[in-house]
Amino acid sequence: MLVEIPSARWVLVVSDGPGPGAAMHTDVLTQGRESYARWAWKAAYEELSAAQGETPLPGADLYRLAVAAYLTGADAAAVETFQRAHHALVDQGEVARAVRCGFWLGIVLVQRGHHAQAGGWLARAQRLLAEEPLDCVERGYLLLPGALRSLEGGDPSAAYAVFGEAIEIADRFGDPDLVALSRLGRGQALVAMGEAGAGVAMLDEAMLAVTTGDVSPIAAGLVYCALILACRQIFDLRRAQEWTAALSRWCAAQPDLKPYRGQCLVHRSEIMQLRGEWPEAMEEVRRACAHLNEPPGDPVLGMALYQQGELLRLRGEFARAEQAYREASECGHPIQPGLALLRLAQGRVGDAAAAVRRVLDEAESDRVARSRALAAYAEIMLAAGDVEAARAGTDELEVLAADFDAPYLWAVAATARGAVLLADGHPRGSCVALRRAWTSWHQLEAPYEAARVRVLMARACRELEDHDTAEMELDAVRHVFEQLGAAPALARVAELSGMPARREAPAGLTPREVEVLKLVVTGATNREIADRLVISEKTVARHLDNMFPKLGVSSRAAATAFAYQHKLV
Incomplete structure (x- = not known):
């Protein structure tokens, strides 16, 4: 918030020397410069704004004010002040500094998505240098x-x-x-x-x-x-x-x-997710979204929303995950392969396969995007029963891992190879690849990915009739998934462990309410549930109204968590 100083304080007293208004102007301008020098951006913005009350600031101070405005999030003020600084520097004959001011104005406009205006200011800066034969940086x-x-x-x-x-x-x-x-x-x-x-x-x-x-x-x-x-x-x-x-x-x-702070929070969330600090990762990305929403329009918000969707998907909050992906898409951020993996988790394998194939086709010449999509592609193709496609994707993933020579990508490739060998009827070879993958994930301090590898190893051990090792692997990962709150992965472990289903539904749910709850878990809307169960939307709504008090919850997300906790899915 700007500090407003009554205009009367700036009126000069007629005398032989400068009056008290001039002294005050000098004091606040000096304070603004000092605040700028020590990177106290809010103070610099307020003090330099106050200093321009009735006495025009020179170009250098206008430039300082523009930078302080930008760094405190006052983007509109920053653009307007950069423009004034540019013109003031030109009038002062400081062409090189005016050009640099125009350059930063162009960069700020590009960051806010105003490419045409940015191009105009950069072209003006080029013209100024063309008119002046200056040898300058x-x-x-x-x-x-x-x-x-x-x-x-x-x-x-x-x-x-x-x-x-x-x-x-x-x-x-x-x-x-x-x-x-x-x-x-x-x-x-x-x-x-x-x-x-x-x-x-x-x-x-x-x-x-x-x-x-x-x-x-x-x-x-x-x-x-x-x-x-x-x-x-x-x-x-x-x-x-x-x-x-x-x-x-x-x-x-x-x-x-x-x-920069919002993007920093997103990166911190990604690192926390990898290290298994999921609650902390969720809090960081929540802070990032709040920070990037004020003022609206920051392009980094899409990155934050995608990261939020990834965490919600892994935790089994499918409806909220889908909403996060949709909002990320509205911000212009790519939402694959996250959305395809969400569809896979919801049991919509055909939709997942179609999406990930399209992503791979579009990323034909983009090695980075292709690398990210290939791991999801292999997993989804195996779920769809297309082992040949999964094998081809894994072959390409290994080539890219060799090109990048990055431990993370090697771990992803080894995991995919182990899964393909297992699906192809080679459990011994699968164990070798999966052991290599587990070692890599362990070295990267990635507990969730390491635990997922151990689930595959348990399946391979069962095919080799090594049931003791299989059960020990499942016992170990069950604890990891419980700590993380990875509800879908935990449900998969329960399924592999052969835990018997409950004969009576928990919380006094009726069989029809259980059916509705299982569809809620997939993220289906009331209309989609009604279509699947051949009932009306009103009936679906009535079932939900009856269920929530029984479960002691007030939202679909909480009901989803209940379903996973009580082995209903």
């Missing part, structure tokens, strides 16, 4: 948008060359922001070209510039977030975890910071 900055367009357009080689030109300019002028951004871009280009090792080395150089240099906050935030995303793309979980921890510390040092 800003020429390197203006190389970056074109290189990014080449990278996003599927031409990483062209992007690599242009980012190289920017690196030469950055090094010649010793500009920290351009040093970090140009190396980040070249690292991303190398990864896209399939040279993950060289790309990671360049990404590490970019991050080194951030952690040891005088990189501005907007540039630092961009590098942190882009680097973590790049590490996720190449399945380098160790680096992703390391830099997520660094980003968390960086955000914590700036309590007023609005951008």
Whole structure:
């Protein structure tokens, strides 16, 4: 909230020297500059806003105000102030600084999805440099948008060359922001070209510039977030975890910071999920959604909603998971293979198979997207009884794992291979592959994935008539799934353990209420339940009204949890 200062305080007293209003203006402007220097963004925004009451701020201070506005989430004010800063710097004859201001204005507009406006401001910056024969570092900055367009357009080689030109300019002028951004871009280009090792080395150089240099906050935030995303793309979980921890510390040092914090929370949630800290992961992603919703329109919200959907799916809250996926899709975020795996968990194998096949076809030239889809593809094809398709998918997954040489992807490939061998009637070979997969997941400290492998091992041991080992494996994973709250996986273990079904339904449910509850678990709507059971929607609603008090619950999600807890599914 802006600090409002009555205009009377700014009226100058006629005298031989500056009056008290001028002194107050100087004081608040100095305070704003000092707050900016120590990264106290809210204070800097309020103080610099107050300082522009009746005396126009020079271009440099307008630039500071624009940055403070952006970093506190006041995007509209940031865009308007960047524009004023640009014009003020041009009027002051500081063309190079005006160009840099135009560059950052373009970047901010792109982040908010205003690509046409961004293109206009970047073109204006280019025109200014074309009119002034200046040898300045800003020429390197203006190389970056074109290189990014080449990278996003599927031409990483062209992007690599242009980012190289920017690196030469950055090094010649010793500009920290351009040093970090140009190396980040070249690292991303190398990864896209399939040279993950060289790309990671360049990404590490970019991050080194951030952690040891005088990189501005907007540039630092961009590098942190882009680097973590790049590490996720190449399945380098160790680096992703390391830099997520660094980003968390960086955000914590700036309590007023609005951008980057939401994405940091999403990455933290993903890491917590992998480590088996599901309640903490759910809380982090809940915080991320709340943070990214205010103000609305942040594109990272789709990433947060997808992560929320993944956690809800694994916990068996299918209706809520589907809603999260739908909302993520509305934000423009890809929702596969998560939605396909949800359909598989709901027993809709045909829908799952159709979706995952389409995703693979669309990702023909995208190795990262294809790698993520292939693991789901193998699992879904096995559920559909198409062992040949699952085998082909696993073969390709192993090739990609060798290309990326990432422990995570090797673990995924070994799990898929073990499942295919088991389905193909080779339990001994399956045990070998699954033992390798379990070791990999254990080293990655991923308890859920490791436990899923042990379920497959239990099945293989049963086929080899080693029933003692099979039961021990199931006993071990039952405890893991209970701790995690992985209701669908726990139900599968109960099924494999041969636990007898209850003769009487719990909580006094009637047989028809049990049927309705089992369909609620799949995420079916009242209309879909009515169609399946050939009854009216009103009858479905009456059954639900009768059931909820019996179960002691007030929502479909809670009823779903009850059904899993009492082995009704």
